[in-house]
Amino acid sequence: xKMDRWRASVRRILNLASRPGPAPRxxxxxxxxxxxxxxxxxxxxxxxxTQFYFGHRQPLSMxxxxxxxxxxxxLIQSRCFGSVATRIQRNPKFAxxxxxxxxxFRDLLGDKSVIQDEDALLAANMDWMRxxxxxxxxxxxxxxxxxxxQILKYCNSRCLGVVPQGGNTGLVGGSVPVFDEVIxxxxxxxxxxxxxxxxxxxxxxxxxILESLMNFLDNKGFIMPLDLGSKGSCQIGGNVSTNAGGLxxxxxxxxxxxVLGLEAVLANGDVLDMLGxxxxxxxxxxxxxxxxGSEGSLGxxxxxxxxxxxxxxxxxxxxxxxxxxxxxxxxLLEARRKLGEVLSAFEFLDEQAMDLxxxxxxxxxxxxxxxxxxxxxxxxxxxxxxxxxxxxxxxxLVHAMEGGLISDGVVAQDIQQASSVWKIRxxxxxxxxxxxxxx
Amino acid sequence: xKMDRWRASVRRILNLASRPGPAPRxxxxxxxxxxxxxxxxxxxxxxxxTQFYFGHRQPLSMxxxxxxxxxxxxLIQSRCFGSVATRIQRNPKFAxxxxxxxxxFRDLLGDKSVIQDEDALLAANMDWMRxxxxxxxxxxxxxxxxxxxQILKYCNSRCLGVVPQGGNTGLVGGSVPVFDEVIxxxxxxxxxxxxxxxxxxxxxxxxxILESLMNFLDNKGFIMPLDLGSKGSCQIGGNVSTNAGGLxxxxxxxxxxxVLGLEAVLANGDVLDMLGxxxxxxxxxxxxxxxxGSEGSLGxxxxxxxxxxxxxxxxxxxxxxxxxxxxxxxxLLEARRKLGEVLSAFEFLDEQAMDLxxxxxxxxxxxxxxxxxxxxxxxxxxxxxxxxxxxxxxxxLVHAMEGGLISDGVVAQDIQQASSVWKIRxxxxxxxxxxxxxx
Numbered sequence: 001x002k003m004d005r006w007r008a009s010v011r012r013i014l015n016l017a018s019r020p021g022p023a024p025r026x027x028x029x030x031x032x033x034x035x036x037x038x039x040x041x042x043x044x045x046x047x048x049x050t051q052f053y054f055g056h057r058q059p060l061s062m063x064x065x066x067x068x069x070x071x072x073x074x075l076i077q078s079r080c081f082g083s084v085a086t087r088i089q090r091n092p093k094f095a096x097x098x099x100x101x102x103x104x105f106r107d108l109l110g111d112k113s114v115i116q117d118e119d120a121l122l123a124a125n126m127d128w129m130r131x132x133x134x135x136x137x138x139x140x141x142x143x144x145x146x147x148x149x150q151i152l153k154y155c156n157s158r159c160l161g162v163v164p165q166g167g168n169t170g171l172v173g174g175s176v177p178v179f180d181e182v183i184x185x186x187x188x189x190x191x192x193x194x195x196x197x198x199x200x201x202x203x204x205x206x207x208x209i210l211e212s213l214m215n216f217l218d219n220k221g222f223i224m225p226l227d228l229g230s231k232g233s234c235q236i237g238g239n240v241s242t243n244a245g246g247l248x249x250x251x252x253x254x255x256x257x258x259v260l261g262l263e264a265v266l267a268n269g270d271v272l273d274m275l276g277x278x279x280x281x282x283x284x285x286x287x288x289x290x291x292x293g294s295e296g297s298l299g300x301x302x303x304x305x306x307x308x309x310x311x312x313x314x315x316x317x318x319x320x321x322x323x324x325x326x327x328x329x330x331x332l333l334e335a336r337r338k339l340g341e342v343l344s345a346f347e348f349l350d351e352q353a354m355d356l357x358x359x360x361x362x363x364x365x366x367x368x369x370x371x372x373x374x375x376x377x378x379x380x381x382x383x384x385x386x387x388x389x390x391x392x393x394x395x396x397l398v399h400a401m402e403g404g405l406i407s408d409g410v411v412a413q414d415i416q417q418a419s420s421v422w423k424i425r426x427x428x429x430x431x432x433x434x435x436x437x438x439x
Numbered sequence: 440x441k442m443d444r445w446r447a448s449v450r451r452i453l454n455l456a457s458r459p460g461p462a463p464r465x466x467x468x469x470x471x472x473x474x475x476x477x478x479x480x481x482x483x484x485x486x487x488x489t490q491f492y493f494g495h496r497q498p499l500s501m502x503x504x505x506x507x508x509x510x511x512x513x514l515i516q517s518r519c520f521g522s523v524a525t526r527i528q529r530n531p532k533f534a535x536x537x538x539x540x541x542x543x544f545r546d547l548l549g550d551k552s553v554i555q556d557e558d559a560l561l562a563a564n565m566d567w568m569r570x571x572x573x574x575x576x577x578x579x580x581x582x583x584x585x586x587x588x589q590i591l592k593y594c595n596s597r598c599l600g601v602v603p604q605g606g607n608t609g610l611v612g613g614s615v616p617v618f619d620e621v622i623x624x625x626x627x628x629x630x631x632x633x634x635x636x637x638x639x640x641x642x643x644x645x646x647x648i649l650e651s652l653m654n655f656l657d658n659k660g661f662i663m664p665l666d667l668g669s670k671g672s673c674q675i676g677g678n679v680s681t682n683a684g685g686l687x688x689x690x691x692x693x694x695x696x697x698v699l700g701l702e703a704v705l706a707n708g709d710v711l712d713m714l715g716x717x718x719x720x721x722x723x724x725x726x727x728x729x730x731x732g733s734e735g736s737l738g739x740x741x742x743x744x745x746x747x748x749x750x751x752x753x754x755x756x757x758x759x760x761x762x763x764x765x766x767x768x769x770x771l772l773e774a775r776r777k778l779g780e781v782l783s784a785f786e787f788l789d790e791q792a793m794d795l796x797x798x799x800x801x802x803x804x805x806x807x808x809x810x811x812x813x814x815x816x817x818x819x820x821x822x823x824x825x826x827x828x829x830x831x832x833x834x835x836l837v838h839a840m841e842g843g844l845i846s847d848g849v850v851a852q853d854i855q856q857a858s859s860v861w862k863i864r865x866x867x868x869x870x871x872x873x874x875x876x877x878x
């Protein structure tokens with residue numbers, strides 16, 4: 001009976017492919033090829049999970065012990081943050097930039113790496129959602145750990161506030177100044193230092209853009225253990241400093257699981273070399289974990305050593321409907337058990353989220369009959385054998401349907417369909433950031 | 440040609456099964472059933488990797504800032520440690536136990552949890568290899584975090600040295616006193632607090648024995664993300680405090696990847712509640728990582744929250760020979776790529792290690808013709824589909840053989856054969872600990 005219902009339901013499946021390409025395939029039908037791609041994932045998850053660079057709860061300075069800004073100078077600069085109940089004001093203990101400071105930085109870094117141009121500063125002073133705006137007068141672009149160290153040492157001695165910045169793609173304003181802090185952008189430190197093709201261990205400078213590292217690894221047959229919507233701009237140092245999660249967390253774990261070593265510069269300029277590449281190093285205190293998620297408040301990450309998984313060729317995406325929340329939970333349990341080693345994503349949406357996405361977001365369509373389902377689940381598998389992975393997913397889906405856990409579903413037939421399905425999930429964060437969709 | 444050689448070689452395979460059961464099967468032959476078991480793994484790896492409880496670089500006390508023992512009292516108690524170039528002596532600043540202390544602890548814990556019996560103390564004062572021996576006069580068995588807190592608070596106020604102890608299965612003497620420290624054994628804190636069958640998150644007290652947790656999870660369809668030779672005695676708190684690696688690290692990562700939260704008691708009795716169960720928590724400083732691998736020197740871990748993977752039913756073990764080290768490296772690379780998601784162990788031995796194991800260890804046999812091979816590799820796969828996993832392993836092995844990466848090999852046919860193969864690897868650590876095999 002259930003099987004019949006399922007098949008009837010499958011026949012009603014909306015055609016994803018108004019764009020060229022095969023129709024989406026019911027996993028009960030057993031035909032066609034699974035989608036495959038190494039770049040299906042394209043979204044950050046939420047404000048806290050999406051990467052930005054170092055946070056500015058407190059500008060880096062020798063006064064790290066001070067946890068609150070004292071009453072200060074300019075009311076124009078004071079702003080209210082969502083997580084802070086009261087307005088904050090600039091601490092007058094911090095110095096302001098003068099011409100001697102500029103001269104020092106020009107001597108240290110060269111003229112091209114000391115930015116005072118207003119247009120360039122405007123971009124660096126503002127986050128990409130335009131929610132937060134600082135008023136820094138100086139943007140520095142160091143090219144080496146030694147230069148970062150010298151900058152921080154000098155700022156520390158002069159009591160100049162500092163905000164570290166990477167791709168400036170964050171959603172919580174962590175990478176822009178609160179007031180007039182010196183912005184230290186790591187973008188010029190963008191070299192891959194080494195890659196071991198046997199162990200898959202990549203060592204790079206902190207300013208490497210995530211997508212550049214992905215492209216570098218793709219040629220070697222590996223992938224980054226994290227993927228984010230802003231991969232084209234965000235930097236690995238910022239990912240690590242914010243402990244960015246991303247869409248591969250279910251499969252590969254958090255950065256605490258994959259980062260093997262770090263180099264970081266403390267506020268006084270001291271360089272902490274924790275750049276190990278030993279996977280099973282369990283000797284002594286593992287200080288690097290303190291820097292992961294501390295958002296620059298303990299120091300600036302300058303180099304990263306990270307374990308990268310091998311690239312697997314077979315990717316399948318299914319989009320399913322469940323009648324109740326309990327079924328979604330049971331489906332997750334079954335997916336972990338039956339798909340186990342190939343399960344790479346399990347994403348959940350309720351009816352309201354889907355309605356909002358369909359109403360507000362361009363190019364998003366529900367591959368299942370609308371208004372019939374309360375809950376939706378996106379499942380992705382990634383494995384090394386196309387045929388066996390496909391059969392495994394199909395067997396799981398038939399089993400789940402027979403058990404009443406899912407009421408309808410489609411399996412993407414190619415990368416376009418897979419991308420289209422992912423877009424439903426992806427766009428939630430993107431649109432949320434534009435302020436028109438509050439889920 | 441290579442294929443012929445391979446098959447000829449396979450015919451020479453020594454019969455693992457002097458014990459009842461089918462003969463080991465060449466993976467080129469395509470017959471028989473793969474071994475399957477959830478408990479094939481049975482070894483710690485090395486001194487630093489095998490679990491013991493909290494280290495005693497310094498007894499816990501209010502004087503944590505003192506990093507060296509001052510000149511002290513009894514030469515009988517002074518010992519030389521491998522990692523310390525000079526003899527250490529008891530710091531006279533630490534107090535010694537008196538009758539008031541005993542009375543306090545009896546009032547706090549009850550008579551049965553305050554151990555002064557010489558025989559019981561002898562076991563607690565010595566590590567299981569009998570390499571290190573302390574002279575504590577007092578063993579305490581708290582049953583709650585509150586009791587641990589009260590003990591440490593009191594010891595701190597009295598300046599009594601403390602050594603935390605779990606299963607006392609370590610290989611580096613970290614769980615026994617250096618001198619006459621109070622031993623705080625967590626064995627009585629052995630309750631499972633909660634288990635979420637949807638997320639697989641287990642919360643337990645620190646004194647739970649690893650194997651007990653494995654058995655508990657086995658009934659629920661999950662496994663612990665780590666496995667160690669001493670699982671029958673070691674405790675999860677000690678595993679976490681020493682950041683024990685174990686045989687599942689390749690698949691599931693280190694404890695930094697899987698521990699979601701901790702509760703720990705500091706030397707002054709303060710309780711740090713970091714017992715979160717949120718997998719994607721990237722808010723604020725992640726202090727729990729500091730306690731992982733710090734071996735008790737920062738505090739006593741009292742509760743652990745850990746992510747457990749679902750149990751997968753299909754396990755296959757192959758034991759292979761390689762002619763040179765480069766082939767072993769290439770084989771690892773290929774295994775990560777071709778076996779990808781099912782690869783659960785890749786263990787390496789050279790000829791000398793094998794010869795020593797065969798010479799000194801009871802019940803260990805080489806399943807391949809002896810003295811012909813320079814290097815050996817043990818590969819294990821764990822997946823959810825027996826047939827497809829087996830085919831995947833066989834295809835990989837034939838591919839590796841045709842590519843000249845391996846020169847001979849067997850695939851275990853059942854759990855006995857798999858255990859026998861694992862014994863080669865397992866026994867290295869065991870015998871090393873007995874001092875008769877120095878690899």
